[in-house]
Amino acid sequence: MNSKKPGRRRFLKEGAALAGLAVGAIRSASGQTLAPETPAGKPKDTLAYGERSQFVNSLRIGTNGRYGMDNPELPRASRDYGIRTPLQDSVGIITPSSLHFIVSHGYDSPNIDPRQHRLLIHGLVDRPLSFTLEELERLPSVSRIHFVECAGNSTASGAVFVPGAARVAPTGTVQQVHGLTSCSEWTGVLLSLLLREAGVKNGATWIIAEGAEQGMHIKSIPLEKALDDVLVAYGMNGEPVRPQQGYPLRLLVPGWEGINNVKWLRRIKVVDQPYMGMRESTRYPSLRVDGKARWFQFEMGPKSVILRPSGGQKLSGPGFHQITGLAWSGGGMIRRVEVSTDGGRTWKDAAIQGPVHSKAHTRFRLDWNWNGEETVLQSRCTDERNEVQPTVAEVGKIYGVNLTADFFKERPDTLIHFNAIQSWRVNRDGSVQNVFA
Amino acid sequence: MNSKKPGRRRFLKEGAALAGLAVGAIRSASGQTLAPETPAGKPKDTLAYGERSQFVNSLRIGTNGRYGMDNPELPRASRDYGIRTPLQDSVGIITPSSLHFIVSHGYDSPNIDPRQHRLLIHGLVDRPLSFTLEELERLPSVSRIHFVECAGNSTASGAVFVPGAARVAPTGTVQQVHGLTSCSEWTGVLLSLLLREAGVKNGATWIIAEGAEQGMHIKSIPLEKALDDVLVAYGMNGEPVRPQQGYPLRLLVPGWEGINNVKWLRRIKVVDQPYMGMRESTRYPSLRVDGKARWFQFEMGPKSVILRPSGGQKLSGPGFHQITGLAWSGGGMIRRVEVSTDGGRTWKDAAIQGPVHSKAHTRFRLDWNWNGEETVLQSRCTDERNEVQPTVAEVGKIYGVNLTADFFKERPDTLIHFNAIQSWRVNRDGSVQNVFA
Numbered sequence: 001m002n003s004k005k006p007g008r009r010r011f012l013k014e015g016a017a018l019a020g021l022a023v024g025a026i027r028s029a030s031g032q033t034l035a036p037e038t039p040a041g042k043p044k045d046t047l048a049y050g051e052r053s054q055f056v057n058s059l060r061i062g063t064n065g066r067y068g069m070d071n072p073e074l075p076r077a078s079r080d081y082g083i084r085t086p087l088q089d090s091v092g093i094i095t096p097s098s099l100h101f102i103v104s105h106g107y108d109s110p111n112i113d114p115r116q117h118r119l120l121i122h123g124l125v126d127r128p129l130s131f132t133l134e135e136l137e138r139l140p141s142v143s144r145i146h147f148v149e150c151a152g153n154s155t156a157s158g159a160v161f162v163p164g165a166a167r168v169a170p171t172g173t174v175q176q177v178h179g180l181t182s183c184s185e186w187t188g189v190l191l192s193l194l195l196r197e198a199g200v201k202n203g204a205t206w207i208i209a210e211g212a213e214q215g216m217h218i219k220s221i222p223l224e225k226a227l228d229d230v231l232v233a234y235g236m237n238g239e240p241v242r243p244q245q246g247y248p249l250r251l252l253v254p255g256w257e258g259i260n261n262v263k264w265l266r267r268i269k270v271v272d273q274p275y276m277g278m279r280e281s282t283r284y285p286s287l288r289v290d291g292k293a294r295w296f297q298f299e300m301g302p303k304s305v306i307l308r309p310s311g312g313q314k315l316s317g318p319g320f321h322q323i324t325g326l327a328w329s330g331g332g333m334i335r336r337v338e339v340s341t342d343g344g345r346t347w348k349d350a351a352i353q354g355p356v357h358s359k360a361h362t363r364f365r366l367d368w369n370w371n372g373e374e375t376v377l378q379s380r381c382t383d384e385r386n387e388v389q390p391t392v393a394e395v396g397k398i399y400g401v402n403l404t405a406d407f408f409k410e411r412p413d414t415l416i417h418f419n420a421i422q423s424w425r426v427n428r429d430g431s432v433q434n435v436f437a
Numbered sequence: 438m439n440s441k442k443p444g445r446r447r448f449l450k451e452g453a454a455l456a457g458l459a460v461g462a463i464r465s466a467s468g469q470t471l472a473p474e475t476p477a478g479k480p481k482d483t484l485a486y487g488e489r490s491q492f493v494n495s496l497r498i499g500t501n502g503r504y505g506m507d508n509p510e511l512p513r514a515s516r517d518y519g520i521r522t523p524l525q526d527s528v529g530i531i532t533p534s535s536l537h538f539i540v541s542h543g544y545d546s547p548n549i550d551p552r553q554h555r556l557l558i559h560g561l562v563d564r565p566l567s568f569t570l571e572e573l574e575r576l577p578s579v580s581r582i583h584f585v586e587c588a589g590n591s592t593a594s595g596a597v598f599v600p601g602a603a604r605v606a607p608t609g610t611v612q613q614v615h616g617l618t619s620c621s622e623w624t625g626v627l628l629s630l631l632l633r634e635a636g637v638k639n640g641a642t643w644i645i646a647e648g649a650e651q652g653m654h655i656k657s658i659p660l661e662k663a664l665d666d667v668l669v670a671y672g673m674n675g676e677p678v679r680p681q682q683g684y685p686l687r688l689l690v691p692g693w694e695g696i697n698n699v700k701w702l703r704r705i706k707v708v709d710q711p712y713m714g715m716r717e718s719t720r721y722p723s724l725r726v727d728g729k730a731r732w733f734q735f736e737m738g739p740k741s742v743i744l745r746p747s748g749g750q751k752l753s754g755p756g757f758h759q760i761t762g763l764a765w766s767g768g769g770m771i772r773r774v775e776v777s778t779d780g781g782r783t784w785k786d787a788a789i790q791g792p793v794h795s796k797a798h799t800r801f802r803l804d805w806n807w808n809g810e811e812t813v814l815q816s817r818c819t820d821e822r823n824e825v826q827p828t829v830a831e832v833g834k835i836y837g838v839n840l841t842a843d844f845f846k847e848r849p850d851t852l853i854h855f856n857a858i859q860s861w862r863v864n865r866d867g868s869v870q871n872v873f874a
Binding site: 143 | 490
């Protein structure tokens with residue numbers, strides 16, 4: 001890609017590099033005008049910024065210990081937490097920002113003053129660039145609805161949790177097992193625009209993205225993806241990205257495993273080979289049939305899960321029940337969701353009951369009359385590339401292992417990108433249990 | 438419509454009327470499982486339910502007094518407030534639930550215990566029905582992205598405010614003038630499904646919806662609309678509807694003036710003529726050319742407004758600026774948005790830069806190089822019926838009056854459904870001012 005080719009629109013002037021942006025900045029009147037005084041010690045002013053009803057108590061959870069940051073014997077940088085979205089309570093496709101899942105490797109979210117924050121783009125470029133948040137907000141922006149999902153989702157083996165327990169335990173809930181996925185409307189600048197402004201040099205093939213947190217997470221991403229649909233996002237569901245999601249800036253890499261979506265983004269280096277960051281070499285590679293590791297996996301496969309009824313819930317009795325759930329795929333749009341109410345013997349097409357966007361949570365529904373007998377509920381989805389969500393056995397074949405419950409307990413960290421069909425058993429008393437099959 | 442015609446799907450059993458629903462109910466595990474203990478006196482647990490960065494301070498405002506509930510000489514039922522969304526800070530199309538506009542007539546939001554709340558459907562029906570929230574949540578649901586807009590939006594004359602001030606004052610900001618519109622993903626049950634279950638009798642032509650607040654707001658809605666796309670909504674942006682938006686239930690009447698979207702919904706009566714509720718006869722009728730009032734207006738016309746730059750903001754200097762704004766129409770999808778950077782002499786097509794949904798906020802953008810001279814920015818939109826947003830003069834013609842600034846100041850309450858093109862003047866020093874023209 002040659003940044004100097006004529007006819008390409010330029011937002012920056014030559015020579016603007018490092019000295020900042022030559023675009024005009026707007027001083028916003030917001031916050032100055034009529035902001036209500038909030039007397040100290042008084043209750044929060046919910047007319048200025050609202051809150052939930054006191055009767056609503058849906059919360060994020062960790063699967064073990066309070067939040068999973070629970071192994072003081074490990075060095076801090078190796079301690080992780082995976083805080084899960086309460087999918088069982090969700091409606092529609094948007095995850096409330098206050099309930100977006102959080103995976104953090106070793107450290108709490110930094111409290112970044114946006115006036116001090118810069119995004120540096122350098123490496124194999126013609127003009128290194130540095131941006132303030134305000135400068136980025138003045139550039140042409142896009143808004144897109146996308147899911148973000150941790151590569152370890154649906155194994156409940158993310159880190160120091162009891163190995164594989166929730167995924168194979170009868171008590172496993174949908175929040176414990178599948179709660180490391182969320183979906184938001186993200187707003188920001190296409191990374192391709194920034195890279196074109198910087199002028200990518202011949203020979204460049206990867207970018208390295210770096211976060212500003214204490215652990216300085218870095219991630220290697222192929223240049224081809226960086227020039228496709230990757231966003232430098234400052235907005236999330238209509239307001240600034242939340243601190244635990246990367247305020248003031250995060251990378252949003254649609255459809256790819258969560259670890260790519262670098263939070264508190266401060267640096268993008270254009271390079272000619274991937275770096276072996278800590279999260280390239282540990283935890284994120286997965287099994288190959290020959291026993292070696294599969295590195296640099298990226299795209300999340302098609303997955304769906306029934307949220308209601310799901311593990312830990314209880315049907316009051318036979319009769320009409322709405323089965324509702326979510327489907328998503330890193331490969332694009334969800335084209336079809338099928339639901340089985342007889343343990344996979346027969347399948348019915350579910351209704352898609354909300355907005356459908358590419359690489360986004362997609363809500364499905366099936367009306368069901370339960371006859372009161374024990375049965376197993378399952379869902380499977382198909383994306384726009386006609387890739388179909390696999391069974392547990394089919395995933396085992398891909399990885400070359402026999403995916404028994406014991407395997408899950410013994411080697412949980414070897415399993416990522418686990419998009420197998422989820423089964424929920426409905427017992428005759430109406431109780432719903434996780435089954436690993 | 439005959440509820441007894443064969444082949445129609447029935448979710449309820451005959452005889453279920455008033456005694457509640459015969460569908461199965463699910464006892465959710467949410468809230469029971471692993472909810473973290475929050476020790477009294479400790480800071481709120483933001484890992485369980487997140488908050489904004491301390492550096493983000495966008496807030497809702499009233500346009501006069503703290504929130505506009507500021508005229509103690511009026512009886513309480515006549516005192517209104519209109520609390521406005523900070524549109525100037527918004528990104529994308531979703532309004533954060535904490536920043537959704539609030540119009541309340543006389544009373545604060547009730548604090549409703551959902552276990553005590555019922556929705557009654559009665560009147561000209563075969564089977565009166567009563568629903569708990571839990572019962573409604575078990576019925577087939579839909580999720581849709583729609584705006585809600587107060588009929589008095591864009592006049593800044595909603596109630597007891599200084600008449601028309603913000604709409605014609607040079608200091609008027611986009612939040613003050615246009616902040617009574619917001620957009621959310623709404624989830625609930627189609628009202629048509631509930632009405633079919635109840636069995637609408639021959640001769641029925643209207644419904645009367647009633648709220649549970651102290652003021653007991655009622656609104657008449659034609660049966661034809663009620664059977665079209667109206668939702669009984671319990672979800673908003675992925676979580677329960679917020680208290681100020683009607684928790685636990687509100688009517689969502691897509692594309693129609695805000696007053697129809699009855700909050701804290703507790704009763705729907707099917708009738709054969711509209712009721713003259715307080716909000717049918719006062720404030721909501723508008724001018725006719727013959728001097729009489731136009732009653733029972735419903736649909737909001739096509740409207741767009743530039744949010745950045747807008748009144749009260751300041752451009753730092755000539756150069757590149759992104760012009761960004763929102764367009765919406767009660768008539769369906771936005772097909773086109775044009776922007777003028779020379780006071781309406783020439784128009785350019787703006788880019789649509791986010792999800793496009795029917796009767797929803799739609800984000801547009803135009804890249805602009807400001808030459809430093811004084812100019813006026815405008816936007817106008819066209820919806821899928823090819824209805825084009827009018828100028829102020831064109832709106833005046835429809836209403837049969839000369840819409841001067843003085844008219845606005847003297848007779849603000851006669852103007853609703855005001856969807857005229859908004860003009861922002863950019864002065865040579867970069868300051869941006871509201872102009873009424």
